[in-house]
Every structure is written in structure tokens, then in C-alpha cells.
Amino acid sequence: MSLPTPKRTSNLRPLNDRKNVPATGTFICNVDDIDNPGARGFTRGTGAHAFNFFIVRKGDSAFAYVNECPHAFLPLNRITTKFLTLNEEKILCAAHAASFQIEDGLCTGGPCAGKKLLSIPLNNIAGALFIAEN
Numbered sequence: 400m401s402l403p404t405p406k407r408t409s410n411l412r413p414l415n416d417r418k419n420v421p422a423t424g425t426f427i428c429n430v431d432d433i434d435n436p437g438a439r440g441f442t443r444g445t446g447a448h449a450f451n452f453f454i455v456r457k458g459d460s461a462f463a464y465v466n467e468c469p470h471a472f473l474p475l476n477r478i479t480t481k482f483l484t485l486n487e488e489k490i491l492c493a494a495h496a497a498s499f500q501i502e503d504g505l506c507t508g509g510p511c512a513g514k515k516l517l518s519i520p521l522n523n524i525a526g527a528l529f530i531a532e533n
């Protein structure tokens with residue numbers, strides 16, 4: 400008998416199928432290290448298996464995502480160093496102008512509407528951000 404496969408909310412490869420994902424409990428940065436609102440990119444590892452992700456800050460909250468767009472699987476900041484729209488209310492993939500909700504990574508405009516960024520669970524402990532259990 401096999402267990403049911405967890406429902407996937409993204410067309411992107413899951414975290415457990417990627418290399419160099421920071422382990423549960425890894426400290427990433429403090430919320431105050433990120434502009435408000437703003438975002439900051441991170442890389443773990445090098446070369447073809449580098450793991451690229453970013454954290455978006457909105458007030459005292461922070462949301463982490465794999466830096467890979469569910470449209471053409473490109474880094475969201477491939478063309479620009481920024482991760483947010485001009486009004487800083489959404490995440491932007493500059494490649495083909497897809498926009499995503501900050502809180503859940505849902506694409507609400509552009510070529511991958513209805514698809515989601517792959518989120519990375521975070522623990523926010525008094526403003527310090529750690530990778531949480533996936």
C-alpha cells in the first residue's frame with residue numbers, strides 16, 4: 400500500500416528534489432536586513448546546482464520563494480536586480496512581466512496566471528528568519 404502523494408501547488412520542482420536547500424533551522428537574515436517593502440536574493444552553493452531564493456519583506460512579515468518563475472523557469476530578477484513591481488505591491492518576474500502576490504506567490508497577471516511560486520517555509524523568531532520544517 401502506498402501513501403497518497405501530497406498535492407502540489409506549483410509546477411516547479413519541489414524543495415526535496417533540489418540541491419543546496421538550506422537545512423531546517425538555518426539562519427538566513429534578520430527582517431530588518433531587508434527594505435520595507437523590499438526583497439533580497441540569496442544563493443547557496445555554486446554552479447549548476449546553486450540554490451537561488453529570495454525573501455520579500457512586507458511590514459514585519461517575510462515570505463521566501465525559490466527564485467524560479469513558473470512560466471519559463473527563469474530567475475525572476477534575470478533582467479533587473481529588483482524582485483518587486485514599481486509600486487512594490489507585488490513580486491515581478493521581469494522576463495515576461497508576470498506578477499505574483501507577496502503573501503502566497505500566486506500569479507495574478509501575466510503568462511503564468513493561476514500558478515504559484517515555490518514557497519520556502521520560514522520561522523520568524525523576534526525578527527530573525529530561519530528555514531522552517533518543509
Ligand code: FES
Nearest residue numbers: 468470471492495
Ligand atoms: S519567465 Fe517569468 S514571466 Fe516568463
